Amino acid sequence: METSVPYENDLNLKATELRLGLPGSDENEQQTRNNKRSLPDTPDDLDTKDKSDEAASVAKAQVVGWPPIRSYRKNSLQQKKNEGECAGIYVKVSMDGAPYLRKIDLKLYNGYPELLKALENMFKFTVGVYSEREGYKGSEYEPTYEDKDGDWMLVGDVPWEMFMSSCKRLRIMKGSEARGLTAN
Amino acid sequence: MNYFPDEVIEHVFDFVTSQKDRNAVSLVCKSWYKIERLSRQSVFIGNCYAISPERVIGRFPGLKSLTLKGKPHFADFNLLPYDWGGWVYPWVEALAKSRVGLEELRLKRMVVSDDCLELLSRSFVNFKSLVLVSCEGFTTDGLAAIAANCRYLRELDLQEIEVDDNRGQWISCFPDSCTSLVSLNFSCLKGEINLTALERLVARSPNLKSLRLNRAVPLDTLQKLLMRAPQLVDLGIGSFVYDPSSEAYIKLKATLVKCKSIRSLSGFLEVVPCCLSAIHPVCQNLTSLNLSYAPGIHGNELIKLIRFCRKLERLWILDSIGDRGLGVVAFTCKELQELRVFPSGVDNAAVTEEGLVAISAGCPKLHSLLYFCQQMTNAALITVAKNNSNFTRFRLCILDREKPDPVTMQPLDEGFGAIVQSCKRLRRLSLSGLLTDQVFLYIGMYAEQLEMLSIAFAGNSDKGMLYVLNGCKKLRKLEIRDSPFGNTALLTDVGKYETMRSLWMSSCEVTLGGCQTLAKKMPRLNVEIINEDDQMEFSLDDRQKVGKMYLYRTLVGPRKDAPDFVWTL
Numbered sequence: 001m002e003t004s005v006p007y008e009n010d011l012n013l014k015a016t017e018l019r020l021g022l023p024g025s026d027e028n029e030q031q032t033r034n035n036k037r038s039l040p041d042t043p044d045d046l047d048t049k050d051k052s053d054e055a056a057s058v059a060k061a062q063v064v065g066w067p068p069i070r071s072y073r074k075n076s077l078q079q080k081k082n083e084g085e086c087a088g089i090y091v092k093v094s095m096d097g098a099p100y101l102r103k104i105d106l107k108l109y110n111g112y113p114e115l116l117k118a119l120e121n122m123f124k125f126t127v128g129v130y131s132e133r134e135g136y137k138g139s140e141y142e143p144t145y146e147d148k149d150g151d152w153m154l155v156g157d158v159p160w161e162m163f164m165s166s167c168k169r170l171r172i173m174k175g176s177e178a179r180g181l182t183a184n
Numbered sequence: 185m186n187y188f189p190d191e192v193i194e195h196v197f198d199f200v201t202s203q204k205d206r207n208a209v210s211l212v213c214k215s216w217y218k219i220e221r222l223s224r225q226s227v228f229i230g231n232c233y234a235i236s237p238e239r240v241i242g243r244f245p246g247l248k249s250l251t252l253k254g255k256p257h258f259a260d261f262n263l264l265p266y267d268w269g270g271w272v273y274p275w276v277e278a279l280a281k282s283r284v285g286l287e288e289l290r291l292k293r294m295v296v297s298d299d300c301l302e303l304l305s306r307s308f309v310n311f312k313s314l315v316l317v318s319c320e321g322f323t324t325d326g327l328a329a330i331a332a333n334c335r336y337l338r339e340l341d342l343q344e345i346e347v348d349d350n351r352g353q354w355i356s357c358f359p360d361s362c363t364s365l366v367s368l369n370f371s372c373l374k375g376e377i378n379l380t381a382l383e384r385l386v387a388r389s390p391n392l393k394s395l396r397l398n399r400a401v402p403l404d405t406l407q408k409l410l411m412r413a414p415q416l417v418d419l420g421i422g423s424f425v426y427d428p429s430s431e432a433y434i435k436l437k438a439t440l441v442k443c444k445s446i447r448s449l450s451g452f453l454e455v456v457p458c459c460l461s462a463i464h465p466v467c468q469n470l471t472s473l474n475l476s477y478a479p480g481i482h483g484n485e486l487i488k489l490i491r492f493c494r495k496l497e498r499l500w501i502l503d504s505i506g507d508r509g510l511g512v513v514a515f516t517c518k519e520l521q522e523l524r525v526f527p528s529g530v531d532n533a534a535v536t537e538e539g540l541v542a543i544s545a546g547c548p549k550l551h552s553l554l555y556f557c558q559q560m561t562n563a564a565l566i567t568v569a570k571n572n573s574n575f576t577r578f579r580l581c582i583l584d585r586e587k588p589d590p591v592t593m594q595p596l597d598e599g600f601g602a603i604v605q606s607c608k609r610l611r612r613l614s615l616s617g618l619l620t621d622q623v624f625l626y627i628g629m630y631a632e633q634l635e636m637l638s639i640a641f642a643g644n645s646d647k648g649m650l651y652v653l654n655g656c657k658k659l660r661k662l663e664i665r666d667s668p669f670g671n672t673a674l675l676t677d678v679g680k681y682e683t684m685r686s687l688w689m690s691s692c693e694v695t696l697g698g699c700q701t702l703a704k705k706m707p708r709l710n711v712e713i714i715n716e717d718d719q720m721e722f723s724l725d726d727r728q729k730v731g732k733m734y735l736y737r738t739l740v741g742p743r744k745d746a747p748d749f750v751w752t753l
Contacts, residue, residue: 065261065665067527067556067583068640070318072344072372076453076477077529148402149430158427162456165425 091145091167095123096174106167111160119143123172130156142173190215194223203228222246229253230685232270232294233710234738237278248287249313250279254294256688256734257638258663260318263690263732265716267747271321273300274745280307288313288339295319301326305333312364313339323347324373328354335359338391339367347373356381365389369396371420371451376400387412396420399453407436414443418472420451424460437462450474450500452481460485467492471519474500476526482533487512497521497549502528503535503556510539514546522552527583534583537564544571552577560617561589565599569606578603579614585641588618595619601626604634614638624648628655636661649673653680663688671698678705686736697726699733703753710742711735713751 089106102122109115116127128138135154136142143155147166155163155170197220200206210220226249227240241247254270272294279286286308296319304311311334324347330340331354356378358365365385370377377400386392386409394417395409401422410416426433446466455478467473470493475481481489482504490509493499496517503525505513513520523543525535537560543550544567551574560582580600588595596617604610604627611633615623619642627634628651635658643649649669652662654677662684670693681687681702696713703711714732742752 063585063666065258065263066585066640067581068261068638069526069556070260070344071262072318072346073476073526075346077479147427149432158429162425162427165456166427 089164089167091169093119093122093170093172095125095172098123104170106164112156112163116143116155119170119172125172132157140175143170144173145170190219193219197223201226225249226288227251231736231738232272232275233740233743234685234736236740237275239739241278241282241284245282245284247279247284249290250275250286250288251290251292252294253292256663256686257293257661258665258688258690259293263665265714265749268714268750269743269745269747270294271300271745272296273303276300276304276307280304284308285310287311288315290315290317291319292317293319295321296326298322298326298329302329305329310336312336313341315339315341315343316345317343319345324351324354324375327370328357331355331357331362332359335362336364337362338364340365341367341369341394342372343369345372351375353378353381355385358385360388363388364391366391367394367418368392369394369420371396371398371422371453373398373400379405383408383412389413390415392416394418394448396451397422399423403436404432407432407439410436410439410443414439415445416443417445418448418450419443419446421449421453422451423454424452425454425456433462441465444469446470448472448474450477452478455480460489463489464492469495471495472498474498476500476502476524478502479504479528479530491516493517495519498523500524500526502526502533504528504530504533505535505539506533507535507539507542510535511542511546514542517547519549520547521549523547523550524554525556526554527556534558537561540564541567541571544568548572549574551575554579554581556581556583558583559587559590560596560599561591562594562596562599562602563589563591565596566602569599569602573606573608575603575607576609577612578607578610579612579638580616581614582617585616586618595622597622597626601630604630609633612636615642616640620644621648621651624651628652631656633658635659637663639664639667641666643667643669646670646673650676653677659683660685662686664690664692666691668693670694671701674698675702678702681706681709681735682737684737686734688732688734689730690732692730694730694733695726696728696730699730700726700753702735708737708739709735710738711753712746713753715749715751 090103091106092101092103094101104118104122106115109118112130120126125141126139127141127143128136130136144152145155145163145167146169147153148168152171158166193216197206197209200209203226206220206224210217221243223246224244225246227244227247228251229235229240230253232252232254252272252275254272255264255268258264259268270293272291280303287310289304296316301322304314314330327340330337362385377398379401382401383405386395392413393415395413396418397406397409397420399422403424403426406421440462443466447469449463449466449470449472452475460481467489473493473496475486479502482502486505487509490512494516497519499513499517499520499522501524505525510525513523520543525539527534535555535557537557540555540557540560541564550572553575554577557580560580589599597620600615600619600623604613610631613627613631613634613636615638621644624643624647627637634656637652637656637659639662646669648667649664650673652659653673665688669689674689674694675698699711699713703709712734713730714734716731746752
């Protein structure tokens with residue numbers, strides 16, 4: 001066994017002594033304070049403590065390697081968050097008879113009503129009233145979309161999230177062709 | 185045993201399989217040493233820099249399976265600069281030069297280049313199994329080489345790896361004659377994959393038991409793959425997004441019912457929650473479920489799923505499950521042995537001490553825990569310790585650093601103390617929250633079987649570290665960050681480090697002088713100082729604090745591949 005370098009005079013044997021006492025029975029084990037710790041002392045301190053807590057937590061915010069999770073896991077959850085927050089789902093929108101197509105970001109809308117309203121504004125038309133049985137009644141325009149299978153579907157049948165993930169492009173159909181979609 | 189011929193002793197040794205036991209056997213006498221080393225097939229090297237490949241090959245010429253670990257654990261959390269080391273090429277090169285008939289290579293935290301994979305694929309005729317965990321440095325070109333050249337490949341398993349420059353054609357490189365696959369895991373690859381080639385590969389692999397797909401594999405392909413491989417035991421689903429009324433989905437539901445062998449399920453890298461009813465029939469037989477990469481599955485849909493999983497032994501989940509969800513786990517999963525709860529990054533979804541207490545009360549067989557939580561109390565930990573003294577692995581991470589018990593505002597010393605006192609078979613422990621030297625006193629006193637300890641932002645003085653070094657006789661790996669332990673703690677018992685694999689200390693109080701003293705006294709340790717940002721600039725000021733120190737025992741002296749920013753004292 002090597003002898004310890006005398007950085008301290010006190011070998012501090014008591015600390016390493018084995019005893020039969022219950023844990024915590026040595027009340028003399030005083031915790032030495034250092035500036036890394038912030039133990040609350042008395043209620044009077046709480047006010048000032050709150051303020052320094054705030055400053056501390058701002059400073060605490062970013063530390064390399066915390067929380068300790070692998071970068072692979074961090075990055076893949078981050079990517080999903082980004083997909084959820086920042087990346088838009090842009091799809092082309094065509095309208096029968098219109099000279100050029102438009103593009104919209106599906107992420108901007110919370111549901112079908114908002115989407116339909118936006119389409120109405122964009123192309124200056126009105127869409128009818130939606131019902132599961134008869135599709136859109138009251139207008140010669142019907143909003144449709146192409147899904148991942150390549151099939152043309154009526155907008156509004158599936159839950160919004162499902163629509164968002166399967167919609168490849170939108171087409172506002174006009175006239176008899178449109179009515180054909182809902183006739184069964 | 186001197187009057188038995190060698191062949192008989194060798195036959196007896198066939199039944200001695202664990203490395204620990206074989207190491208013990210080899211120490212009995214020269215004759216046993218020789219017989220053991222010539223018959224050893226499987227070698228585990230916990231630190232690739234502790235020994236050289238030439239010496240391993242020299243001692244074990246019959247080597248068939250090699251497991252290597254490279255970087256220290258904290259490298260996983262970006263605490264180690266890129267290019268620190270852990271290159272596996274020299275090992276593969278040495279093995280290729282010798283006449284070792286390598287069949288299996290398992291690597292963790294190592295740097296693997298495409299050249300290395302190419303060399304590996306061409307050098308060993310009987311190569312069967314490649315497992316890479318948390319590795320880096322290669323592209324799908326390297327995988328293409330493995331696919332193309334390893335004629336009897338059984339296992340290709342990639343876990344938690346960031347592979348850039350992804351093209352899906354590597355899967356087409358498996359020749360038509362390759363029919364031996366048992367396990368294929370490419371779930372971590374980010375790019376597209378050639379779906380037709382994948383389908384044909386699965387179709388010609390009758391022994392395939394484990395298949396983990398990446399996000400680029402859509403639902404209809406999944407259905408086709410499952411039709412070809414109803415014998416699968418372990419399934420990792422890539423994309424699970426579809427319209428529930430579509431034909432593809434209805435087909436999948438029917439196919440899944442036929443897959444009666446699936447015991448392990450993971451993935452759901454892309455998911456629409458309302459599609460999950462197809463999975464319910466599979467749940468009742470599951471022993472292992474990993475939803476930790478599926479933030480899309482949460483709330484009631486998740487709880488519905490869990491209620492079917494009565495036989496679960498292993499569960500990896502995100503904290504979006506909440507305390508309520510953990511209560512359902514506690515009620516349902518009575519066979520649970522291992523639980524890991526990862527942070528999802530969504531603040532109000534986090535779990536607290538309540539979830540942990542429920543689990544400890546409901547799951548008597550639980551022995552392995554990794555728990556990221558918002559807060560923890562001493563009372564909860566004491567209750568957990570009372571409920572369950574079986575823990576072998578107990579890793580608790582309170583996300584808010586140095587957070588005390590929110591009820592009493594006390595440090596968590598008593599709580600962790602109760603854990604180590606109760607769990608006599610504890611081998612691995614990770615601490616967090618507000619902690620003083622007291623917790624280390626308890627650990628030194630009670631954690632007799634402890635092999636690995638992770639410390640972050642804890643303790644008050646050198647006493648803390650000394651309690652651990654003095655008390656934990658079986659300690660092998662100690663990793664410490666941002667804690668006030670200095671030279672006294674480091675230097676009091678330098679002989680201890682030769683009984684351990686490694687010690688990591690970063691942002692502590694040790695100085696350059698202290699490290700130099702240690703290195704001088706212990707020539708069989710490599711004491712590495714890792715300089716980032718030219719911190720130290722080799723200034724030779726003894727009193728300067730060391731940013732990162734990593735020391736490990738070694739039989740081969742300072743490594744020759746250390747980059748400029750690593751200074752071996």
